[in-house]
Amino acid sequence: MDRISLSNSAFEGDNNAYLLADGEEVVLIDTGDWMETTREQLEAAFADRGLSFANVDRIFLTHWHGDHTGLAGQIQAESDAAVYAHEADASLIEGDEGAWQELHDLQKRYFDQWGMPEAKQEVLLERMVSGDESNDAPTVTTFEDGDRFALEGYEHDLEVVHASGHAAGLSMFETTVDGRREVVSGDALLPVYTPNVGGADVRVDNPLEKYLRALQGIVDAEYDRAWPGHRDPIDDPAGRAQYIIDHHEERAWRVLDALDRKGPCDTWTVSDDLFGELESIHILHGPGESHAHLEHLERAGTVVREGDEYRLADGVADELADSEDERWELAY
Missing domain, CATH: 1.10.10.10 (Winged helix-like DNA-binding domain superfamily/Winged helix DNA-binding domain)
Structure with a gap:
């Protein structure tokens, strides 16, 4: 797994994009956000490996949050790559105005229900709306839990493991590397911070119950390593999940x-x-x-x-x- 670290000013730490380029097709898992600095960093990382965005065949996205999906549309435009995401997140990733409006309306209802002061709501809504200004949204092909993707020229498939909680469509990608069971965990499992549950995606019903179930699944799977959405790899995924x-x-x-x-x-x-x-x-x-x-x-x-x-x-x-x-x- 070739990890590319991309700058992110958020508290979670630098974003990770994962590149698979040893087979007959070039596969990217997550893309970082849409900021020009991020694009320059990712382009430079590709160039160091003798590649460009035009070489990408497929993109897999862990979830809809902009710091993981921001460049997907731009890369798709240059490469005609297929972009895959869980069906629960597809409309937001594609920039569907109706889906985004429904999300913001739901957020506002929750803010009032939670008793959030109006001044705090104004600060938050301004920040969130400014974060929706992603251009060149991709066309998405959806997947579901348990779907398997054979990658040309690679010995092992990618298997989707739905891990809802932090986001409705949050999904991990399980594979085998040199006989070791590994998983790209996105924001389901992070090495330093605990992923936010409840606020990060208000569309999720019973988010804590679903997230705890996903964590227990990681414990039970006994992966040898997890590749998270932010910061360094996790060598004891079961221990971190517990x-x-x-x-x-x-x-x-x-x-x-x-x-x-x-x-x-x-x-x-x-x-x-x-x-x-x-x-x-x-x-x-x-x-x-x-x-x-x-x-x-x-x-x-x-x-x-x-x-x-x-x-x-x-x-x-x-x-x-x-x-x-x-x-x-x-x-x-």
């Missing part, structure tokens, strides 16, 4: 503690207790992840929603007080 599962268990307890101390309150209040003052894209991620946990705990029967506010279910406060270091099962 760490993130445990992280969400700990966060669930922090949510319960916030409700115990503050009484019935909205999502923004819980987010403020967990994350403090939020700026930039974190204005979305903080309450989004808080909402994902509150929603998950509500389905588990530990939290009750009344209007736009949440409170502990009857008896839970007593169990919190009695449990101290011994924690009961939270269905995580």
Whole structure:
């Protein structure tokens, strides 16, 4: 797997694009964003390998977020490459105005439901709309979980592993390299940060439940290595996935503690207790992840929603007080 690191000012760290060019066709997994600096970096990386964008035969995208898909349309225009993405994300990647409007309308409804202050909404919406200005959106061929792609001149296929949570269509690509089971994990598994769940794609129903299921799948798969969407390769994917599962268990307890101390309150209040003052894209991620946990705990029967506010279910406060270091099962 030939990893190409591309600059990204976001907190996740540099983006990764993955190039397969040892066979009869040239395959690219993710492209980085559409900024001119990113294009120059990717073009230079191709040139170092004796290639240009015109040589690309196929592009596989892990999910719809612009820092992973931004150059797909430009590369397709130069190469006529086929661009593949999960069916749940295809319309956004193709720049469908109706799909984008539906997303923004849904986001606005959630912002109001979460109790996000208007001033914070204005900052966030301005940032998000400016991030939709991608040009040359590609034409997308869709795939589903379990689809396999034979690559000409390569011994092993790419198999799609749907890993919804962070994004509705987030997908990993499993393959074998020198007898080792490896996976391009996109933003499903990152080496430093835990991928945001709940805010990064408000279209996902029960995002935390789906993401925890995807993480457990990584644990069970026992991959030898993961190639993430940001930063360095992960040599113990199962261990990293289990760490993130445990992280969400700990966060669930922090949510319960916030409700115990503050009484019935909205999502923004819980987010403020967990994350403090939020700026930039974190204005979305903080309450989004808080909402994902509150929603998950509500389905588990530990939290009750009344209007736009949440409170502990009857008896839970007593169990919190009695449990101290011994924690009961939270269905995580």
